[in-house]
Amino acid sequence: MNKALLVCHAPRDEYSTSKMQARSSLLRGIPSFISLDTADHLISKREDAIYLADVIAAWASRYLPVAAETAALPRAWSK
Secondary structure (H helix, E strand, O other), rough: OOOEEEEEOOOOOOOHHHHHOOOOHHOOOOEEEEEOOOOOOOOOOOOHHHHHHHHHHHHHHHHOOHHHHHHHOOOOOOO
């Protein structure tokens, strides 16, 4: 598999990570991993859902094409 992979898991989740760990060992490279400290399996708390949405959006932005109008914006850190 030669694709970006993001794994999200809550350490206190009632579901085991053993299946995920077994599958990720078959993958090339190390997948991105987000530990959802206080979340449950269904991300039922609003604050956890908002946090996860923000993190996924930031992570995904690295792999998505940049829109032309965004690419044209000046960046303060650019030389």
